[in-house]
Amino acid sequence: xxxxxxSLSKKQWLMIAxxxxxxxxxxxxxxxxxNRPSEGEIKLESIKDIEITAEDMRxxxxxxxxxxxxKKAYLILFEDEASCRSFIExxxxxxxPTAAGIGIIPxxxxxxxxxxxxxxxxEAFDSLxxxxxxxxxxxxxxxxxxxxxxxxxxxxxxxxxxxxxxxxERYQExxxxxx
Numbered sequence: 001x002x003x004x005x006x007s008l009s010k011k012q013w014l015m016i017a018x019x020x021x022x023x024x025x026x027x028x029x030x031x032x033x034x035n036r037p038s039e040g041e042i043k044l045e046s047i048k049d050i051e052i053t054a055e056d057m058r059x060x061x062x063x064x065x066x067x068x069x070x071k072k073a074y075l076i077l078f079e080d081e082a083s084c085r086s087f088i089e090x091x092x093x094x095x096x097p098t099a100a101g102i103g104i105i106p107x108x109x110x111x112x113x114x115x116x117x118x119x120x121x122x123e124a125f126d127s128l129x130x131x132x133x134x135x136x137x138x139x140x141x142x143x144x145x146x147x148x149x150x151x152x153x154x155x156x157x158x159x160x161x162x163x164x165x166x167x168x169e170r171y172q173e174x175x176x177x178x179x
Contacts, residue, residue, distance in 0.1 A: 050167045050174075060166055061156045068165075071125055072112035072150035074133075076103035077143040084137040084144035092133050097148055104143075112150050125149055 074097050078084035083103070091100045098105050106113055115121045124138045124147050133148035155161040 047167050047171045050170050052163045052166050052170075056166055057159065057162055060162060064156060068155050069116065070153040071115050071122065072153060073115050073121075073125055074098055074108075074146070074148040074150065075113040075115065075121065076105055076146040077140070078103050078137070078145070079143060081137055081144045084146055087146050088133070088135065088137070092135070092146065092148075097133075097146065103146065115147075121145060121147055 076087065076097060078087065087097075087100070087102055091097045091102070094100065098108070115125050118140060121138050121140045124134050128134065128147070128149040130149055130151045134146065137144035138147050139145070155165050
């Protein structure tokens with residue numbers, strides 16, 4: 001077999017190379033034709049290609065209201081009320097009370113805990129001003145909690161964040177329609 005390959009002439013090598021080149025070109029052409037968007041189908045190069053108008057943003061703000069707010073707080077849990085009260089007296093006014101290293105600190109990915117949806121602590125949060133902390137332990141999940149309000153962040157207040165949110169939603173809708 002090896003001798004047979006070695007014995008091929010230059011003309012035969014050129015024919016084999018040409019045939020392989022033709023097969024590769026055919027495969028590339030088929031791939032391009034099959035992946036071409038059909039007529040009327042939107043082909044997005046980037047999610048940023050989705051145009052969002054001021055009217056779109058106004059309607060979206062009305063539709064979602066305050067539902068996507070992020071209520072940022074420091075939350076530290078204690079097993080007994082006395083430990084929580086002691087912490088409030090000693091570290092309640094600290095800029096970053098989690099730095100004290102006392103109590104159980106739930107996972108706070110971005111340096112805060114989002115308390116939206118946790119009814120009992122959300123009520124306490126709503127009664128505080130930004131930077132204020134609860135003077136009394138807040139009962140949550142059978143534990144006593146220290147709660148300090150950092151603030152509320154809402155994507156509806158930030159035009160760029162809202163635009164990105166709408167673009168992502170529309171992109172998902174277009175993608176779903178194309179499947």
